[in-house]
Amino acid sequence: MELKQMGTNDSTRRLSAHLLELKLHLMHLKRLGLYGLKKGGLSGVRSSLGECHRCELAQTRRNIVFGNGNPRARVVLVGEAPGAEEDRTGIAFVGAAGKLLTRMLAAIGLDRDDVYICNVLKCRPPNNRDPLPEEVAVCSPFLKAQLETIHPDLVLTLGAYAARTLLGREGALSRLRGRRLQYSGMKLIATYHPSYLLRNPGAKAEAWKDLKLVAGELDRRKMT
Numbered sequence: 001m002e003l004k005q006m007g008t009n010d011s012t013r014r015l016s017a018h019l020l021e022l023k024l025h026l027m028h029l030k031r032l033g034l035y036g037l038k039k040g041g042l043s044g045v046r047s048s049l050g051e052c053h054r055c056e057l058a059q060t061r062r063n064i065v066f067g068n069g070n071p072r073a074r075v076v077l078v079g080e081a082p083g084a085e086e087d088r089t090g091i092a093f094v095g096a097a098g099k100l101l102t103r104m105l106a107a108i109g110l111d112r113d114d115v116y117i118c119n120v121l122k123c124r125p126p127n128n129r130d131p132l133p134e135e136v137a138v139c140s141p142f143l144k145a146q147l148e149t150i151h152p153d154l155v156l157t158l159g160a161y162a163a164r165t166l167l168g169r170e171g172a173l174s175r176l177r178g179r180r181l182q183y184s185g186m187k188l189i190a191t192y193h194p195s196y197l198l199r200n201p202g203a204k205a206e207a208w209k210d211l212k213l214v215a216g217e218l219d220r221r222k223m224t
């Protein structure tokens with residue numbers, strides 16, 4: 001009887017802790033202006049971001065690179081942060097890496113207009129340095145709101161930062177890529193960033209395997 005009572009108390013404590021966690025999360029989303037945005041669509045998320053100065057990258061960016069593509073895409077691609085060309089134009093994945101990405105998509109029968117493309121950070125880090133944890137913490141809720149709004153079948157992360165941010169895990173990309181994972185009810189496949197592939201063409205064969213996983217997943221969903 002006592003054991004049963006202890007079990008009930010434990011469950012109640014766990015439930016209270018989860019509810020508190022949820023409440024804090026909702027308060028955080030409200031503070032960012034991201035609560036209840038689904039009805040406003042992507043433009044609602046963009047409005048909430050505004051002329052963002054939430055981190056120091058606002059001092060050095062030329063343009064916020066929010067993301068572009070099909071707002072009803074079945075596949076969303078997530079990179080790390082804008083580079084020089086993206087910062088100049090305000091468009092995600094232009095320049096040499098963007099061209100390679102376009103070819104990678106074409107290899108599995110996708111056009112850039114079929115997908116939505118964005119990054120973890122919406123502003124360029126100076127000299128393309130790695131994102132800082134505090135920048136990821138403050139900017140990634142907007143990425144997550146974009147994904148919740150589009151709710152694609154599949155998220156393809158490009159590079160380690162995007163995979164780690166969405167999966168909430170540390171670790172080398174080599175341990176995350178090459179398999180089907182889950183993010184918030186969506187399939188997630190991790191692969192290399194096209195910039196990495198430009199510097200390391202030897203990794204293209206592995207990236208091709210990841211793309212075949214993407215194609216297989218999309219085919220499987222077409223049939224169900």
Ligand code: SF4
Nearest residue numbers: 052054055122123139
């Ligand atoms: S990187 Fe994100 S959080 Fe930082 S200023 Fe740009 S939009 Fe705001």
